[in-house]
Amino acid sequence: MTPQFDWQLIRSFLAALDAGSLLGAAKVLKTSQPTVGRHVADLESQLGVVLFERTGRGLQPTAVALSLAESARAMEAGALQLSRRLSSTQAQVQGTVRITASQPVANYLLPPILARMREALPEIQIELVSSNTVSNLLRREADIAVRMVQPEQGTLVAKKLGNVTVGVYAHKSYMAKHGAPQLPEDLIHHALIGYDAEDVMIRGFANYGQVLSKESFALRSDDLTVQWQALLAGCGIGFVADYMGRNQSNLVKLLPMLMIPPLPMWLAVHREIRSSQRIRMVFDYLSKALPAVI
Numbered sequence: 001m002t003p004q005f006d007w008q009l010i011r012s013f014l015a016a017l018d019a020g021s022l023l024g025a026a027k028v029l030k031t032s033q034p035t036v037g038r039h040v041a042d043l044e045s046q047l048g049v050v051l052f053e054r055t056g057r058g059l060q061p062t063a064v065a066l067s068l069a070e071s072a073r074a075m076e077a078g079a080l081q082l083s084r085r086l087s088s089t090q091a092q093v094q095g096t097v098r099i100t101a102s103q104p105v106a107n108y109l110l111p112p113i114l115a116r117m118r119e120a121l122p123e124i125q126i127e128l129v130s131s132n133t134v135s136n137l138l139r140r141e142a143d144i145a146v147r148m149v150q151p152e153q154g155t156l157v158a159k160k161l162g163n164v165t166v167g168v169y170a171h172k173s174y175m176a177k178h179g180a181p182q183l184p185e186d187l188i189h190h191a192l193i194g195y196d197a198e199d200v201m202i203r204g205f206a207n208y209g210q211v212l213s214k215e216s217f218a219l220r221s222d223d224l225t226v227q228w229q230a231l232l233a234g235c236g237i238g239f240v241a242d243y244m245g246r247n248q249s250n251l252v253k254l255l256p257m258l259m260i261p262p263l264p265m266w267l268a269v270h271r272e273i274r275s276s277q278r279i280r281m282v283f284d285y286l287s288k289a290l291p292a293v294i
Helices: 007-019 022-029 033-047 063-093 103-120 172-178 184-189 200-207 224-232 277-293
Strands: 052-055 058-061 095-101 124-130 144-147 156-164 166-171 192-194 217-220 238-241 251-254 263-270
Touching: 007 022, 007 033, 007 058, 007 063, 022 033, 022 058, 058 063, 063 277, 095 103, 095 277, 103 124, 103 224, 103 277, 124 277, 144 277, 156 277, 166 172, 166 224, 172 251, 192 200, 192 224, 192 238, 224 238, 263 277
Parallel strands: 095 124, 095 144, 192 217
Antiparallel strands: 052 058, 144 263, 156 263, 166 238, 166 251
16 A cells, blocks of 8 residues: 655655754754654654654664655655746736726726726736727737727737617706606707717717707716716716616616617737736636626
């Protein structure tokens, strides 16, 4: 029957063999002499052999100990190699990953996900850039980008997460004062919340035959967080992602017949993901977590 032993005791055995005494081994291992003595005794018991003769001048290795030394050193070398590889892997995981996303995604969608990710990947720090401009991953302005348009650069790795639906919403306080539009064409008679410099909403209304100008919007801001807060304050009717609107009990979704084209959500990353474990881990986590909430 093959003897069963705790291979972790090998370290104490080799230290005692090289030092020639329990005290010398304890100094090398930065532990106590009784601890090393107990490890050697435990190893002898588990192997069923005597490894050292205790003499007044220290430890005298037996023939069995000398015969086992080569195999023991091979085990130690393997353990050290494993430790180095684990340290290297840990070093790759530890560090910072920079994520860029639009204001609504960065301010409202990502924080709960990142809180859970911190529990799963505590060794990774996150830099979150809230911006509606498309950061250039090729210039390393960010490691990972959550985009509402498909990346065109061939050197990027991109994964479509799904489609973000958009709805027309108003606060209950606004409707109490001004009523609710019954048809899409009624919107032009209400206080609308929209962009300032961007004309995406004007073009959207034009697709439905409604001609609007910049002045048709009672409150204008290119900051989507400002638009959201204005909607919550009852300033007017706004257009927001359903993942935001449906979580507010004081907001009412209007005009369900109005089919607003959904926005595709993409997760993009530089091809360095293939050599960076921490970026890969964050990318994989987001690619699983985001589809469930959009």
